[in-house]
Amino acid sequence: MRIAIIDDSVMRASVIQQGLAELDDCEIFVVTDRRGLVARIGEIAPDVVLMDLGNPSRDVLEEFFAVSRALDRPIAMFVDESDDEAIAASVEAGVSAYVVDGLAAHRVRPLIDLAVRRFNAFARLQSDLAEARGQLAERETIDKAKRILMTSRGLTEPAAYGEMRKAAMQSGRRIADIAEAVVTAHDLIGGPR
Amino acid sequence: MELSIGFLPLVDACLPILAREHGFAEAEGLSLRLVRDMSWATVLDRLLYGHSDAAHMVAPLAIATTLGRGRPAQPLSVPFVLGLNGNAVTMTPALAALVKPATGLGDARAVGAALAVVAAQRKAAGKPLRFGVVHRYSSHNYMLRYWLAACGVRPDHDVEITTVAPPFCADALEMGEVDAICVGEPWSSVAVERGVGEIVLFSAQIWRRGVEKVLALREPVMEDKRDAVEALIRALRKAGEHFVDPANWEANAAILSRTEYLDSNPLLVHRAISDHMMMTQGGAPVHFPDFMFQHREAANFPWVSQAEWLYTQMTRWDGIAFSAADAAKAARVFRPDVYRSALLGTGEPLPGASSKVEGSLANTTAVSTQQGRMTLESNQFFDGMVFDPLDLPGYLAGLP
Numbered sequence A: 001m002r003i004a005i006i007d008d009s010v011m012r013a014s015v016i017q018q019g020l021a022e023l024d025d026c027e028i029f030v031v032t033d034r035r036g037l038v039a040r041i042g043e044i045a046p047d048v049v050l051m052d053l054g055n056p057s058r059d060v061l062e063e064f065f066a067v068s069r070a071l072d073r074p075i076a077m078f079v080d081e082s083d084d085e086a087i088a089a090s091v092e093a094g095v096s097a098y099v100v101d102g103l104a105a106h107r108v109r110p111l112i113d114l115a116v117r118r119f120n121a122f123a124r125l126q127s128d129l130a131e132a133r134g135q136l137a138e139r140e141t142i143d144k145a146k147r148i149l150m151t152s153r154g155l156t157e158p159a160a161y162g163e164m165r166k167a168a169m170q171s172g173r174r175i176a177d178i179a180e181a182v183v184t185a186h187d188l189i190g191g192p193r
Numbered sequence B: 001m002e003l004s005i006g007f008l009p010l011v012d013a014c015l016p017i018l019a020r021e022h023g024f025a026e027a028e029g030l031s032l033r034l035v036r037d038m039s040w041a042t043v044l045d046r047l048l049y050g051h052s053d054a055a056h057m058v059a060p061l062a063i064a065t066t067l068g069r070g071r072p073a074q075p076l077s078v079p080f081v082l083g084l085n086g087n088a089v090t091m092t093p094a095l096a097a098l099v100k101p102a103t104g105l106g107d108a109r110a111v112g113a114a115l116a117v118v119a120a121q122r123k124a125a126g127k128p129l130r131f132g133v134v135h136r137y138s139s140h141n142y143m144l145r146y147w148l149a150a151c152g153v154r155p156d157h158d159v160e161i162t163t164v165a166p167p168f169c170a171d172a173l174e175m176g177e178v179d180a181i182c183v184g185e186p187w188s189s190v191a192v193e194r195g196v197g198e199i200v201l202f203s204a205q206i207w208r209r210g211v212e213k214v215l216a217l218r219e220p221v222m223e224d225k226r227d228a229v230e231a232l233i234r235a236l237r238k239a240g241e242h243f244v245d246p247a248n249w250e251a252n253a254a255i256l257s258r259t260e261y262l263d264s265n266p267l268l269v270h271r272a273i274s275d276h277m278m279m280t281q282g283g284a285p286v287h288f289p290d291f292m293f294q295h296r297e298a299a300n301f302p303w304v305s306q307a308e309w310l311y312t313q314m315t316r317w318d319g320i321a322f323s324a325a326d327a328a329k330a331a332r333v334f335r336p337d338v339y340r341s342a343l344l345g346t347g348e349p350l351p352g353a354s355s356k357v358e359g360s361l362a363n364t365t366a367v368s369t370q371q372g373r374m375t376l377e378s379n380q381f382f383d384g385m386v387f388d389p390l391d392l393p394g395y396l397a398g399l400p
Helices: A010-020 A037-044 A058-067 A084-093 A105-153 A157-171 A175-189 B011-021 B040-048 B059-067 B093-099 B108-124 B139-150 B166-174 B187-193 B219-224 B226-244 B246-256 B266-273 B304-318 B324-333 B336-343 B392-398
Strands: A002-006 A027-031 A048-052 A075-077 A095-100 B002-007 B031-036 B054-058 B076-081 B087-091 B130-133 B160-163 B180-184 B198-202 B213-218 B276-278 B285-287 B365-367 B369-371 B374-376
Touching: A002 A010, A002 A037, A010 A027, A010 A105, A027 A037, A037 A058, A048 A058, A048 A105, A058 A095, A058 B040, A058 B160, A084 A095, A084 A105, A095 A105, A095 B040, A105 A157, A105 A175, A157 A175, B002 B011, B002 B040, B002 B226, B011 B031, B011 B054, B011 B213, B011 B226, B011 B246, B011 B266, B040 B054, B040 B059, B040 B213, B054 B059, B059 B076, B059 B139, B059 B213, B059 B304, B059 B324, B076 B219, B076 B226, B076 B324, B076 B336, B087 B093, B087 B139, B087 B166, B087 B187, B093 B108, B093 B198, B108 B139, B108 B198, B130 B139, B139 B160, B139 B180, B139 B304, B166 B180, B166 B187, B180 B187, B187 B198, B187 B266, B187 B276, B198 B276, B213 B219, B213 B226, B219 B226, B226 B246, B226 B336, B246 B266, B266 B276, B304 B324, B304 B392
Parallel strands: A002 A027, A002 A048, B002 B031, B002 B054, B130 B160, B130 B180
Antiparallel strands: A048 A095, A075 A095, B054 B213, B076 B213, B087 B180, B087 B198, B276 B285, B365 B374
16 A cells, blocks of 8 residues: 655654554655645555645645546545544544545555544644643743842742742742743843843 | 634635624624634535534535535535635736736736737647636636636636645745736735735626635534524624724734734735735735625625526536536525524615626616615626526526
8 A cells, every 4th residue: 555644744744654654565655845746646646645634735635636637546535435433533633534446444444543543642742842841941930030039139049949939829820920020020120140 | 602613814714703803703692713724625624524613615615515526515504605806816927027017907808818819829839827726616716717718718728727725826926836826815915025926817807796705514503503603694794894994904904914813914914905905016006996895785695696606617617517406506505594584683784685697787786675775886797798597507508
């Protein structure tokens, strides 16, 4: 089975590719460049095309599938219309799949399921990453605020942290928000950095 | 009541966005969630698989989906037209120089005649002109083809027509992938601003009152959520009133341009909503009244005749035989009964008829109404053809 993965995110494409590598008897092609997309798909002559739902080139590709004679067999979204559950799951995950006419459902279904799992895994990975980045940035702000309090009020590090924690508890805010306020106030008022 | 609405980042997604932003939806007891996507295919998928209740959609796609063109048939309903026209034909500066007048806005016939000469030369040279449209089932495709065919240029024979995603239209012109595009705002203006395209013609010059985007829902969803849909129609009418008031243009351009909506330059959006379009980079803006048409003359009324016109163009360009049964299915996609029911008893004008002869009016004409007072201005096609919905085969036979 020849599978084309079209994704302008190189990272996500490789996550999907790795996931599909465990399938037997599959040749995988990754296309990340919008330019020449249609010609490239014509060359690959895939049995299955996986594309992320956010890709602006989906309409271009569907037009190509509708009118082109470049592919021997017609290609349409999903294997048959009875597979609504699989389609709904893939739309949920953010992946669209196009499958050539006549490809047996039992061959396609595991592939789609796998792609859906990989798309979901990637989405989780990204939100974890964003969260980790956010935590890292917060850590830095808190350290900066501690240094400001230590310098301006002559506090020890634990005391500076304790002051912020107390302010946070009293105002019902997070320590990171208090630290942010300390840093902003310090920047506005000026003073030794 | 809650409704989620899918949209593409285009200026004519304005009414749902403004209905939410200015509280018109809220005043109707409606909470709107707007879902932004980057292709019509995804907007449609979300609608069909229940991620959205309604969608901003190119009108022909609602009919194609109902008729099962390109995928299994699913009946859609259109209780509200989001706007008429607002597209432009934008060419590479090299092609524009060959077909448009030295100054000012060209005439659709004159530009078409000049284009026919270039198209013949390019075809003879083995490099036929290539046009980009945003979707196979878009008003852009049908308006462009209507214009070309009436000017003696046969689409798919004398020139190629291909699909280009709106965000890449300027790139496609710059890279020479296409010689011209027909696209909605702000994308022509983006090409003009980059100096890679010149606006040569507005879609309103091809058909003065051409149906463009619609509000589409799955038929069963519309029945299930009928109260919410009718509340939405009232909110969208209010949003339209706000949208066309010059006092609000600047503020609305800023809202529409925000990252979560069009993610665009407010100056470009302002050009479109004020009907003052810049045709060439650094040129003087051209005032073309009703470049976009979102409100007056009950612009949002889903005229059944407009759905039927779209069906005739679908048979024409998909090369399928006319079918009276399909024509009737297409006609039923547009739901003036829902529009009327939503606005009955409000101050909004409601026409007496639900279908009209398209292209027959040259002057402002008072029409009979169910409620309120209404006049219709010119609704002509540039070639003077008239579309009589009572004789679709006759109309098709008379087309070039």
